[in-house]
Amino acid sequence: MEKELVIIGIGEIGGVFARGFLRTGHPVYPVNRGDDQETVVRKLPVPCLVLVSVGEADLYAVLAGLPDSWRPGIVLLQNELLPRDWRQHNLVEPTIVSVWFEKKAGQDVKVVLPSPVFGRHATQIKNALGALDIPCVIVRSEKDMLFELVRKNLYILVTNICGLKTGGVVGDLWVENEILVRAVASDVLDIQHRLSGTALNREDLIAAMLVAFNGDPQHKCRGRAAVPRLRRALNYGDQFELKLPAIRRISREI
Numbered sequence: 001m002e003k004e005l006v007i008i009g010i011g012e013i014g015g016v017f018a019r020g021f022l023r024t025g026h027p028v029y030p031v032n033r034g035d036d037q038e039t040v041v042r043k044l045p046v047p048c049l050v051l052v053s054v055g056e057a058d059l060y061a062v063l064a065g066l067p068d069s070w071r072p073g074i075v076l077l078q079n080e081l082l083p084r085d086w087r088q089h090n091l092v093e094p095t096i097v098s099v100w101f102e103k104k105a106g107q108d109v110k111v112v113l114p115s116p117v118f119g120r121h122a123t124q125i126k127n128a129l130g131a132l133d134i135p136c137v138i139v140r141s142e143k144d145m146l147f148e149l150v151r152k153n154l155y156i157l158v159t160n161i162c163g164l165k166t167g168g169v170v171g172d173l174w175v176e177n178e179i180l181v182r183a184v185a186s187d188v189l190d191i192q193h194r195l196s197g198t199a200l201n202r203e204d205l206i207a208a209m210l211v212a213f214n215g216d217p218q219h220k221c222r223g224r225a226a227v228p229r230l231r232r233a234l235n236y237g238d239q240f241e242l243k244l245p246a247i248r249r250i251s252r253e254i
Contacts, residue, residue, distance in 0.1 A: 002026040003048035006040060006070065008062055009033075012103040013077065014053035020128030033058075041067045049073040049095070049121045056080055063089040075121055080153050080229075082195050083146065095119030098148045100212070101134055102219075109134060112215035118145035150192045150200060151208045157188045158209065160229050161247060163221025164254045171217025174210060183246035185209070191233060194240045 002025040007014050010030045018028045029040050029047070050070045054062050056078045063086070066074070076086060077097040086094050100113040114135035117125045122138045129136040139145045159170050162184050166177055174181055189202050234251060237244040 004029060004044050005073075006031060006044060006047045006050045008037075008050065008052045009054035009058070011053065011055075012105060013099060014051070016101070016103050016109060016132065016134070017051055017053065017125075017128060020130075020132045020134070021124075023131035024124075024127050026124075026128075037065070037067070041069070045069050047073055049075055049124060051075045051077070053077060059085065060089070063091065073121070075119070075125065079156055080232075081149055082153070082192070084195060084197075093119060095121040095125065096145055096149070097125055097136075098145075098152045100152070100215070102216075110216065111135060112219070113212055116145065116148040118142070118148075146196060146198060147201075147205070147208075150189075150196065151205055151212070153192055154185060154188055154205055155209045155212045156223075157229055157233060158185050159219070159221045160223050160226035161188075161233065161250060163223070164226050164230060165250050166221060168221055169217060170213045170219045170221055173221055174213060180246065182206070184250070187237075187242075187244040187247045188233070190242050190244065191236045191240070194242070195236065 004027045005021060006029045007018055008031045010018060010032055021028050029044050031037050031040055046069050050073045052059065052062055052074060059078050071091060074091055074094040075097065076094050077099050095117065096119055097115055097117045100115045102110045111134060114137045115129065116137050116139045118139040126136040126138055139148060158181060159173065162173060162177065162180055166173065185206055189200055189205065193200050230251060233244065233247050237247065
């Protein structure tokens with residue numbers, strides 16, 4: 001039997017990983033909202049990894065409360081994730097997954113693209129997803145993983161923010177609204193540049209975003225988190241004194 005591990009947050013995505021880890025022989029200790037984490041820490045002071053699968057809104061609170069003995073094994077998979085999110089919590093070289101599959105209650109997993117993973121636990125993540133026939137690719141450098149994180153952020157923010165105006169599905173978004181998509185993408189990449197502190201290859205990122213569009217063309221543009229994402233984008237624009245003309249225009253028009 002493989003070593004025990006912890007999953008913080010057994011929602012739909014966390015549940016997928018739990019099944020994958022169990023299939024590869026790892027006993028899984030879950031920690032859900034309201035559970036006594038210290039009880040799990042006493043049972044499992046040094047797990048082989050700790051997957052944090054809570055939503056973006058709960059991430060910082062979870063990271064702030066991590067036991068010291070769990071910190072070296074952390075694996076993060078949240079949307080809108082960037083290095084600043086783990087560095088401000090003094091996490092050193094966590095394993096990072098950019099999840100490109102969707103799991104909703106009562107539905108099978110829907111794969112959009114292979115999910116990139118980088119870090120010390122990359123092979124364990126790939127094996128767990130592979131046990132469920134979910135494709136995963138190991139990324140070899142921090143620079144390449146940053147590209148993948150920004151790519152996912154670009155996809156989510158562009159589709160959600162444009163979707164507030166256009167509705168529809170991603171397969172039609174570029175064909176029918178290329179000018180709007182490019183304008184919003186430019187604004188989003190301005191934000192990503194400031195948040196990451198890194199120069200970004202914008203055309204390569206837009207091309208990579210379009211590959212994701214083709215991966216699930218019937219995916220709805222406007223998700224339930226679209227309005228909060230728009231507000232966060234505007235807040236970042238104010239914080240960094242960015243013009244964000246396309247995003248601000250959509251905000252005024254919806």
